[in-house]
Amino acid sequence: GKGNFRHFMEKELHEHPVVIGDVLHRMIDATTRMPVLPALPFNLARVPRITFSACGSAYYAGLTGKFWLESLSRLPMDADVASEFRYRAPPLPEGGLGLLVSQSGETADTLAALRYMRAEGQKILTILNVPESTMARESDAMLETMAGPEIGVASTKAFTAQLTVMAVFALAVARARGSLADAEIARLCDALLEIPAKAAEILASEAQIRRLAPRIAEAADVLYLGRGACFPIALEGALKLKETSYIHAEGYAAGELKHGPIALIDKSVPVIAICPSGPLFEKTASNLQEVAARGGQVIVFSDAAGAAKLQGIAAETLILPEIDPFAAPILYAIPVQMLAYHVAVMKGTDVDQPRNLAKSVTVE
Ligand code: M6R
Numbered sequence: 001g002k003g004n005f006r007h008f009m010e011k012e013l014h015e016h017p018v019v020i021g022d023v024l025h026r027m028i029d030a031t032t033r034m035p036v037l038p039a040l041p042f043n044l045a046r047v048p049r050i051t052f053s054a055c056g057s058a059y060y061a062g063l064t065g066k067f068w069l070e071s072l073s074r075l076p077m078d079a080d081v082a083s084e085f086r087y088r089a090p091p092l093p094e095g096g097l098g099l100l101v102s103q104s105g106e107t108a109d110t111l112a113a114l115r116y117m118r119a120e121g122q123k124i125l126t127i128l129n130v131p132e133s134t135m136a137r138e139s140d141a142m143l144e145t146m147a148g149p150e151i152g153v154a155s156t157k158a159f160t161a162q163l164t165v166m167a168v169f170a171l172a173v174a175r176a177r178g179s180l181a182d183a184e185i186a187r188l189c190d191a192l193l194e195i196p197a198k199a200a201e202i203l204a205s206e207a208q209i210r211r212l213a214p215r216i217a218e219a220a221d222v223l224y225l226g227r228g229a230c231f232p233i234a235l236e237g238a239l240k241l242k243e244t245s246y247i248h249a250e251g252y253a254a255g256e257l258k259h260g261p262i263a264l265i266d267k268s269v270p271v272i273a274i275c276p277s278g279p280l281f282e283k284t285a286s287n288l289q290e291v292a293a294r295g296g297q298v299i300v301f302s303d304a305a306g307a308a309k310l311q312g313i314a315a316e317t318l319i320l321p322e323i324d325p326f327a328a329p330i331l332y333a334i335p336v337q338m339l340a341y342h343v344a345v346m347k348g349t350d351v352d353q354p355r356n357l358a359k360s361v362t363v364e
Contacts, residue, residue, distance in 0.1 A: 007351045009152035009244070009341050014203055016334050019147045019157045021196035023164040026146070028193065033186040035172040040141045042123045044176035047097045050077040051122060053085045053113035054101040055361065057155040057239060058162060061127075062101045063232040064329050065166030072188075073174040082109035083364070086116040098122035101166075103150060103158040104360040105133020112364065114138055127165050129158050143169065152352045153359050154244050156337050159236065160199075163330045167192055191324035195331055198321040202334050209335050212299060212316055213342040216241070219270050222249040224336075225257065225291075226274035227284050229329045233274050237336040243354050244344035254287040265296040270315075272299045272339075274332050277306045278325030288313055301335060 005011035029036050050069065052062045059081050066077045077099075078090070092098070098117030102110050105128045114135060118124055126139040129147050136142055145161035171188055174180040180188075202209075216222060222241060226234035235251035242249050252261055254273070265271070271291050275284040281302075288298050292313035300307055300314040303322040310317070323331050344351045 009154055009156060009351050012150055012152050012156040013338055013341060015157045016160050017196040017199040019161045020164050020199060022146055023161055024192055027168040028189045033189045035168045035175060035189065037172045042097060044173050046095065048093045048095055050075060050097045050099050051092055051117060052077055052079045052099040053082045054110050055082050055107050057159045057236055058101040058103060060232040060236045061159055061162035061166055064163055064229050065170060067229040068167055068170035069173060072170050073177050073179050075173055075177065082113040085113045092117060092120040092122055094121065096122045098124045100135060101127040101162050102135055103129040103155055105130045105135040106360050106362055108362050108364045111135055127162055153354055153357050154240055160330055160333050163333065188326050191327040194323060195327055198323060198331055199334055201321050206338065208318060209338045210342045212318065212339055213346050216270055216339065216343045217346045219247060219268065221264065221269050222247060223261065223269060223271045224249060224251040225254040225271060225287065227254045227280040230274045230332060233329050233332050233336055236333060237272060240337050240340035241343060243357060244340050244351055245347045245349055254284045257287055258290065262290065265291055265294045267295045267297060270297045270299055273301065275300065275302050275306055276323065276325060276328040276332060277303050278328065281306055285310060301332060
């Protein structure tokens, strides 16, 4: 049941800290602070390329993972939405690894992508929440998210569990390939281990997120901006707002704004910036300056240091706990989803069962 919560989505949002903590507990050795994977029937040090495919939020989890994997392990990873992937008949390398991410393990397009990869001779690795699913049966190896049943049509805890598995997987690949020193891998594991407590802090300050909802609820269009590993979190924010509150929203790479979408900006368009402190902060800040200069309402999601730097241009600021840039996308997914939830409640939509949608999309 829903316990004391109004909706399954709300209940599942509140499970983020526990679900993320469980993944980390299973996948990081507490004494060595090193990633641990189950025995795999392929050698991560030898794989020449990863080909990834998924749909919706699961695709965004993989896109974030691509950023981590390529930058940390130098292993190339292709990413396509599953409904497009097989139609471009991509050539896949000998000895390559196919990677699929799915909560249900039943999504028709993702399953078809898996079968295409297998027919092209790839080994198949899946990241799944339902270990008895069709995709699980057709995998060579599986990394379980173990987020527990997710009832709300909008994916919440399964998404952060997928991100967490992807983050540890990227570190494991980096270790297998010797692209990072053990001390650096341990430091990044420590950064991940800080997420559950900080996620709980965010949930405890839910009122700060709810306070942003009226401004979003009255908008006809909302833009989400992010860079690097936070770009897919901007995409996730836009998807979650669309599906739960029926408000038009788009996620953009912050630097892409000036190539077209900036023409949309006026005072009626809220622009939500996912911009934790880190190497990409200053670049995003200058993109936000451009938005503010055109009268856009900039809503900043950052830590105290980042928020202070953007004080002059932000219409609203949500201050989040300070976190290493590597772990930030996982933490920032939480307020992004929670804002969509509160806007949907305010709009009075059917939060757990939005119109026209199904939890598991088993037609192509
Ligand atoms: O079960 P799957 O993870 O394969 O589902 C993929 C998408 O259908 C799913 O993530 C969808 O986009 C969600 N409703 C997003 O909240």
